[in-house]
Amino acid sequence: xxxxxxxxxxxxxxxxxxxxxxxxxxxxxxxxxxxxxxxxxxxxxxxxxxxxxxxxxxxxxxxxxxxxxxxxxxxxxxxxxxxxxxxxxxxxxxxxxxxxxxxxxxxxxxxxxxxxxxxxxxxxxxx
Amino acid sequence: xxxxxxxxxxxxxxxxxxxxxxxxxxxxxxxxxxxxxxxxxxxxxxxxxxxxxxxxxxxxxxxxxxxxxxxxxxxxxxxxxxxxxxxxxxxxxxxxxxxxxxxxxxxxxxxxxxxxxxxxxxxxxxxxxxxxxxxxxxxxxxxxxxxxxxxxxxxxxxxxxxxxxxxxxxxxxxxxxxxxxxxxxxxxxxxxxxxxxxxxxxxxxxxxxxxxxxxxxxxxxxxxxxxxxxxxxxxxxxxxxxxxxxxxxxxxxxxxxxxxxxxxxxxxxxxxxxxxxxxxxxxxxxxxxxxxxxxxxxxxxxxxxxxxxxxxxxxxxxxxxxxxxxxxxxxxxxxxxxxxxxxxxxxxxxxxxxxxxxxxxxxxxxxxxxxxxxxxxxxxxxxxx
Numbered sequence: 001x002x003x004x005x006x007x008x009x010x011x012x013x014x015x016x017x018x019x020x021x022x023x024x025x026x027x028x029x030x031x032x033x034x035x036x037x038x039x040x041x042x043x044x045x046x047x048x049x050x051x052x053x054x055x056x057x058x059x060x061x062x063x064x065x066x067x068x069x070x071x072x073x074x075x076x077x078x079x080x081x082x083x084x085x086x087x088x089x090x091x092x093x094x095x096x097x098x099x100x101x102x103x104x105x106x107x108x109x110x111x112x113x114x115x116x117x118x119x120x121x122x123x124x125x126x127x
Numbered sequence: 128x129x130x131x132x133x134x135x136x137x138x139x140x141x142x143x144x145x146x147x148x149x150x151x152x153x154x155x156x157x158x159x160x161x162x163x164x165x166x167x168x169x170x171x172x173x174x175x176x177x178x179x180x181x182x183x184x185x186x187x188x189x190x191x192x193x194x195x196x197x198x199x200x201x202x203x204x205x206x207x208x209x210x211x212x213x214x215x216x217x218x219x220x221x222x223x224x225x226x227x228x229x230x231x232x233x234x235x236x237x238x239x240x241x242x243x244x245x246x247x248x249x250x251x252x253x254x255x256x257x258x259x260x261x262x263x264x265x266x267x268x269x270x271x272x273x274x275x276x277x278x279x280x281x282x283x284x285x286x287x288x289x290x291x292x293x294x295x296x297x298x299x300x301x302x303x304x305x306x307x308x309x310x311x312x313x314x315x316x317x318x319x320x321x322x323x324x325x326x327x328x329x330x331x332x333x334x335x336x337x338x339x340x341x342x343x344x345x346x347x348x349x350x351x352x353x354x355x356x357x358x359x360x361x362x363x364x365x366x367x368x369x370x371x372x373x374x375x376x377x378x379x380x381x382x383x384x385x386x387x388x389x390x391x392x393x394x395x396x397x398x399x400x401x402x403x404x405x406x407x408x409x410x411x412x413x414x415x416x417x418x419x420x421x422x423x424x425x426x427x428x429x430x431x432x433x434x435x436x437x438x439x440x441x442x443x444x445x446x447x448x449x450x451x452x453x454x455x456x457x458x459x460x461x462x463x464x465x466x467x468x469x470x471x472x473x474x475x476x477x478x479x480x481x482x483x484x485x486x487x488x489x490x491x492x493x494x495x496x497x498x499x500x501x502x503x504x505x506x507x508x509x510x511x512x
Contacts, residue, residue, distance in 0.1 A: 041262070041376075042261065042262070066280065066381075067276040067277070067280040067283075067381065068276065068279065069272050069276050069279060069327045069328055069329075069330075070327065070328050071267065071271075071272050071326075071327045072325050072326055072327065072328075073251070073269070073271065073326050073327070074248075074267060074269055075248060075251040075252035075255050075267075075269055076248045076249060076251070076252045077252075078267045079248060081267065084267060086266055086267050086268055086276075087276075088276055088375060088376045088381070096376040097262070097376050098262060098263040098266050098268060098374070098375065099266055100267060108279065108280070108283045120261060121265050121266050122266070
């Protein structure tokens with residue numbers, strides 16, 4: 001149970017922009033069911049349609065906030081990051097995932113883009 | 128399938144009890160229940176124990192035989208059931224299925240949790256394990272955070288307000304103040320609820336249920352034999368369990384719990400009743416928003432109207448459908464593994480007209496809804512006099 005928290009990339013704004021133009025985003029590799037075309041963020045064994053075959057599918061990493069919250073209390077490994085915002089992001093393609101928000105706080109309906117994936121955690125920022 | 132009745136109930140107070148062990152609590156609830164049902168330990172044929180995280184909170188595994196032996200129930204089948212916060216609802220469901228199916232006659236179902244002997248941040252971490260570790264907990268999600276996102280979306284889609292959430296907290300604290308066994312017995316005002324310490328916006332500390340120790344137990348038998356044991360047996364008219372995906376992000380719509388809808392539909396169908404036939408209910412208010420959504424998912428109010436209904440007094444003790452007259456998880460307490468059966472004990476008290484100051488006017492039918500995690504398990508029970 002005791003996992004180290006994933007350290008979010010430090011937000012060194014000026015240096016960051018030198019290497020990444022404003023609004024740049026990473027692509028994401030998801031999984032698409034070969035039978036019904038449904039997208040999944042991590043490869044499941046069975047699709048809801050009963051199929052077991054998946055192929056990688058690249059998506060843009062852009063999405064919209066479906067819901068979000070700023071935490072002021074957290075479980076043990078995450079205390080040092082408080083306060084931080086997490087969100088359920090709906091990616092282009094319709095699939096959703098839970099991720100961390102870096103930078104300015106976002107609200108439902110805002111556009112976001114993937115900044116980095118680290119240790120299985122996806123970090124998004126307002127786009 | 129034969130009809131089943133509840134012939135005995137027993138529970139501990141819920142609260143923080145540094146001097147009481149998990150075993151102490153389970154034995155107290157079990158003994159009270161056996162006494163209430165006029166049943167001696169050798170008469171019990173099977174034991175089902177709901178417990179969420181005994182191994183994490185106190186380090187003890189293999190809990191069902193451990194508790195069974197301590198209660199003098201020697202050699203019988205004894206099983207621990209874990210379904211997060213629906214652990215004892217689930218234990219009850221499986222106990223009912225066994226009696227209904229003719230496997231046993233007299234069965235004891237109990238729930239217990241001992242949570243207060245570890246630090247708060249560790250409690251948060253253990254509770255979070257009822258969520259999807261890879262999909263959401265790794266990103267920092269806690270249970271308050273998951274229900275905060277649910278609340279936010281419900282507010283966005285239906286216009287539910289923080290004010291309406293606060294009315295749930297105020298009502299349940301007012302009810303808990305009349306319950307001598309409740310963890311928290313102080314009244315709160317709407318202003319206090321709104322201005323409390325923010326945990327995960329928009330939920331404050333007053334939107335969240337409590338971390339408690341406690342245990343509860345029920346004794347069941349075939350309805351035909353119930354008069355042998357109890358002068359006030361309560362019939363189980365319907366009981367159903369349903370599941371759903373763990374991760375919030377995997378659900379099509381986080382403003383509703385499909386497991387609640389599914390279990391509710393099945394239970395109402397079994398009972399041959401409709402929502403408006405229910406006189407009193409214990410709903411799973413792990414967070415204020417959960418009570419509001421339960422009203423909608425069980426069909427007591429239309430989708431999206433749980434907030435206005437709560438604010439209007441629909442669920443008040445003298446309202447059309449009194450909800451959580453015990454104080455709910457909010458004020459009565461939420462010893463996770465004990466909660467489901469605790470709700471049944473409180474309903475039975477109402478239906479036997481033994482709820483004292485909290486007695487509602489009509490209590491011929493009752494409904495208990497027990498939710499696991501952020502909705503991956505739900506058990507709904509409908510009782511009748």
